[in-house]
Amino acid sequence: MSTDPITLFSEWLVEAEASEPNDPNAVALATANAEGQPAVRMVLLKGHDATGFIFYTNQQSRKADDLTADPKAALLFHWKSLRRQVRVEGSVSVVDDATADAYFASRSRVSQLAAWASDQSRPLPDHGTLSARLQEVTRRFEDMDVPRPPHWSGYRVSPTSIEFWRDGAHRLHERRLFTREGDRWSEGLLYP
Numbered sequence: 668m669s670t671d672p673i674t675l676f677s678e679w680l681v682e683a684e685a686s687e688p689n690d691p692n693a694v695a696l697a698t699a700n701a702e703g704q705p706a707v708r709m710v711l712l713k714g715h716d717a718t719g720f721i722f723y724t725n726q727q728s729r730k731a732d733d734l735t736a737d738p739k740a741a742l743l744f745h746w747k748s749l750r751r752q753v754r755v756e757g758s759v760s761v762v763d764d765a766t767a768d769a770y771f772a773s774r775s776r777v778s779q780l781a782a783w784a785s786d787q788s789r790p791l792p793d794h795g796t797l798s799a800r801l802q803e804v805t806r807r808f809e810d811m812d813v814p815r816p817p818h819w820s821g822y823r824v825s826p827t828s829i830e831f832w833r834d835g836a837h838r839l840h841e842r843r844l845f846t847r848e849g850d851r852w853s854e855g856l857l858y859p
């Protein structure tokens with residue numbers, strides 16, 4: 668059994684990719700605003716390694732405002748088909764421009780244009796307004812690569828703790844908690 672939590676996470680994600688009907692990389696992201704009001708929403712995990720877990724979003728969104736006010740987050744993966752969850756907590760930072768540019772360039776052209784068209788989390792008067800904005804940016808970037816919007820980037824959650832939960836009989840589940848101490852991880856168990 669793996670004792671490095673990042674390796675163990677990679678193994679579980681591969682198993683989820685084989686068994687989940689869609690979006691095995693979907694993860695609930697919890698943040699809090701300056702008043703401590705929590706909020707949670709789904710994002711897609713687009714990378715992970717020893718430095719953290721990366722997702723991409725609009726930097727004028729509610730989640731981005733929260734992360735500016737309080738750069739800490741919790742992530743929750745739940746793979747129903749495997750009856751497993753992984754909880755991650757840590758501090759959050761914006762990825763470097765080269766990383767964000769590379770990921771943005773890998774997206775479909777329409778998704779790139781959508782990132783320009785959407786004032787994510789702001790009130791939208793009607794669907795026609797969004798369609799008109801999509802048409803406008805489609806014209807603006809005709810015959811050229813769509814650049815990454817200045818307000819669109821990735822966030823890295825650098826984990827301080829990672830818990831692996833596995834379903835057990837009679838609610839006697841297995842919980843392995845990894846806690847970062849400097850450069851090292853310590854491991855313990857929790858009662859279910």
Ligand SMILES: Cc1cc2nc3c(=O)[nH]c(=O)nc-3n(C[C@H](O)[C@H](O)[C@H](O)COP(=O)(O)O)c2cc1C
Nearest residue numbers: 690693708709710711723724725728729730731788
């Ligand atoms: C499965 C799933 C994956 C999603 N992935 C993302 C994502 O990677 N980035 C993103 O900005 N929004 C994503 N969304 C939309 C968010 O859940 C959310 O509606 C949006 O980001 C606005 O959140 P906010 O107002 O808290 O900033 C996803 C939604 C679902 C259901």
